[in-house]
Amino acid sequence: MSKPxxxxxxxxxxxxxxxxxxxxxxxxxxxxxxxxxxxxxxxxNMGASRGRLALLSFSNVAVDTFRKGYETLAVDLxxxxxxxxxEIATLDSFITTNVLRSHGHRTxxxxxxxxxxxxxxxxxxxFTFNPGTFPMSVTKLKVGLVGxxxxxFYTQNDTAVVVPTHVGHALAKRLGQTGxxxxxxxxxxAYRTLKERPDLLKVIARRYPHLLIDEAxxxxxxxxxxxxxxxxxxxxxxxxxxxxxxxxxxxxxxGGFLRAYFKRPGVQPxxxxxxxxxxxxxxxxxxxxxxxxxxxxxxxxxxxHGAFFTGYKRSEASQLLTAFQxxxxxxGSLVKQxxxxxxxxxxxTEVRGDDMPAGQGAVKTLAAAAVSRDRKKDFQEAFQRxxxxxxxxxxxxxxGLVSYVTQVGPAPAAFPRARELRRVIWSFTRDASAxxxxxxxxxxxxxxxxxxxxxxxxxxxxxxxxxxxxxxKVGLKLKKTGxxxxxxxxxxxxxxxxxxxxxxxxxxxxxxxxxAVLYMTLxxxxxxxxxxxxxxxxxxxYVAATRARDLLWVAVPKTALKxxxxxxxxxxxxxxxxxxxxxxxxxxxxxxxx
Numbered sequence: 130m131s132k133p134x135x136x137x138x139x140x141x142x143x144x145x146x147x148x149x150x151x152x153x154x155x156x157x158x159x160x161x162x163x164x165x166x167x168x169x170x171x172x173x174n175m176g177a178s179r180g181r182l183a184l185l186s187f188s189n190v191a192v193d194t195f196r197k198g199y200e201t202l203a204v205d206l207x208x209x210x211x212x213x214x215x216e217i218a219t220l221d222s223f224i225t226t227n228v229l230r231s232h233g234h235r236t237x238x239x240x241x242x243x244x245x246x247x248x249x250x251x252x253x254x255x256f257t258f259n260p261g262t263f264p265m266s267v268t269k270l271k272v273g274l275v276g277x278x279x280x281x282f283y284t285q286n287d288t289a290v291v292v293p294t295h296v297g298h299a300l301a302k303r304l305g306q307t308g309x310x311x312x313x314x315x316x317x318x319a320y321r322t323l324k325e326r327p328d329l330l331k332v333i334a335r336r337y338p339h340l341l342i343d344e345a346x347x348x349x350x351x352x353x354x355x356x357x358x359x360x361x362x363x364x365x366x367x368x369x370x371x372x373x374x375x376x377x378x379x380x381x382x383x384g385g386f387l388r389a390y391f392k393r394p395g396v397q398p399x400x401x402x403x404x405x406x407x408x409x410x411x412x413x414x415x416x417x418x419x420x421x422x423x424x425x426x427x428x429x430x431x432x433x434h435g436a437f438f439t440g441y442k443r444s445e446a447s448q449l450l451t452a453f454q455x456x457x458x459x460x461g462s463l464v465k466q467x468x469x470x471x472x473x474x475x476x477x478t479e480v481r482g483d484d485m486p487a488g489q490g491a492v493k494t495l496a497a498a499a500v501s502r503d504r505k506k507d508f509q510e511a512f513q514r515x516x517x518x519x520x521x522x523x524x525x526x527x528x529g530l531v532s533y534v535t536q537v538g539p540a541p542a543a544f545p546r547a548r549e550l551r552r553v554i555w556s557f558t559r560d561a562s563a564x565x566x567x568x569x570x571x572x573x574x575x576x577x578x579x580x581x582x583x584x585x586x587x588x589x590x591x592x593x594x595x596x597x598x599x600x601x602k603v604g605l606k607l608k609k610t611g612x613x614x615x616x617x618x619x620x621x622x623x624x625x626x627x628x629x630x631x632x633x634x635x636x637x638x639x640x641x642x643x644x645a646v647l648y649m650t651l652x653x654x655x656x657x658x659x660x661x662x663x664x665x666x667x668x669x670x671y672v673a674a675t676r677a678r679d680l681l682w683v684a685v686p687k688t689a690l691k692x693x694x695x696x697x698x699x700x701x702x703x704x705x706x707x708x709x710x711x712x713x714x715x716x717x718x719x720x721x722x723x
Contacts (some may be wrong), residue, residue: 157406244529350381
């Protein structure tokens with residue numbers, strides 16, 4: 130099978146000298162392909178050198194894509210080239226592997242190897258801070274760096290609220306002494322460790338003389354500080370990303386580091402300006418939103434496509450989704466490759482119709498796991514929930530057991546059989562026929578009785594095979610209190626599962642390419658989308674718009690439609706009415722002019 134050709138812009142990145150690069154790339158510009166080809170070429174240039182290359186990103190999906198691409202291309206590397214001396218991982222995983230697991234506990238003043246907590250561990254009940262209204266879990270604590278000075282905060286209604294520095298330090302220190310860290314505090318401890326251990330910093334920089342970081346607009350303030358330390362110690366760093374997609378501002382990830390790096394002395398700048406994803410109308414719209422002049426590789430379709438807007442009432446969201454799916458039929462978009470996106474989790478949850486998980490305690494966690502697996506198709510989330518529930522049913526489990534089970538990587542010395550235990554719990558999670566029962570069963574009868582018998586059997590196995598003792602009177606922790614008489618998945622879910630369109634947040638869809646996108650907004654969301662990428666909410670809207678390949682709808686509240694209509698039309702959106710879209714034929718007539 131022939132390998133895809135590179136554009137001149139992409140080839141220039143691949144063939145660039147072995148020095149720091151900054152690649153500003155528009156949405157849909159083939160960043161993944163370019164990064165993988167660059168990685169292969171750099172490994173070829175390094176020859177038999179024992180130095181390692183690292184290609185880092187921010188999601189497991191991106192990492193999997195990079196690994197598959199590298200495996201395909203690396204077969205052409207000549208003999209003697211260290212093709213295996215490449216690490217492809219998330220930036221957090223890279224930090225965890227090289228800093229936290231082996232060295233972090235010393236800085237944390239812990240007798241135990243460092244382990245991450247998910248937030249559901251019972252011992253975390255004693256680790257809270259009080260912002261003035263009610264105690265808040267340490268898992269809500271975030272940390273940033275401004276001018277090298279640490280500051281702590283939490284977010285409320287998408288706004289950062291400052292936590293006094295002495296409170297944040299004390300809580301992080303006390304948790305650290307147990308060996309535990311949250312994902313947020315893990316970065317903090319990694320930074321502290323590297324800053325306090327220049328010998329370790331030099332070793333890592335020598336081992337990884339070249340780092341490539343994809344989606345570099347997502348580098349937050351603590352990540353940036355870690356990267357700067359590695360640069361100072363000798364690592365050559367290449368950043369690839371789009372600053373207009375910097376949508377993690379609460380962590381300092383607003384694209385600013387990437388923009389500044391583009392102008393840094395000694396860094397070779399590059400741009401990728403051809404969009405391979407979207408039809409010309411959507412690329413033109415995106416250019417109008419961000420002020421760029423990117424080109425499109427695609428041509429106009431012979432079926433309805435482009436960018437549209439409509440008004441909606443929140444009480445009539447189902448009609449809006451029906452109309453949008455009718456539009457998808459006409460445009461040839463597939464349900465499984467399309468999505469409804471929202472600015473925040475609250476609106477997404479409302480539109481999706483999610484309820485709070487049923488039951489209480491471990492049963493509630495297992496019920497939520499069944500829903501994650503069977504309705505959301507999110508096996509990783511289901512696995513994490515099952516692990517939390519199972520550990521909660523154990524008597525004095527090893528410290529950090531949930532972390533050891535759910536983290537991919539070598540087994541820790543504290544629990545050397547963690548990988549075996551992981552396989553057992555993973556098997557229980559994914560197998561609805563013999564493990565966690567299907568969410569389609571009536572919850573308070575069939576689901577509950579089946580869950581109890583299978584969970585008890587699992588606990589017996591854990592005690593027999595791993596020496597993990599079950600708590601006394603485990604049946605009291607597995608009562609059916611709070612479970613409904615209906616299936617955990619509603620009747621509507623069961624009937625329409627194949628036809629259900631995904632409803633998610635923009636953040637969850639970042640990096641994806643979707644046939645059709647419906648971006649549901651509130652008035653201020655739509656206003657900031659139209660104002661451009663100068664604000665985080667504007668950039669979130671830009672990310673939503675640029676996920677779409679063929680069809681983009683923006684839905685605005687009907688109460689704001691009169692005010693927003695001329696602004697939407699000025700940007701290139703065309704209006705479509707939900708009532709008119711109730712049938713495919715009506716929609717086809719309406720969109721024929723498009």
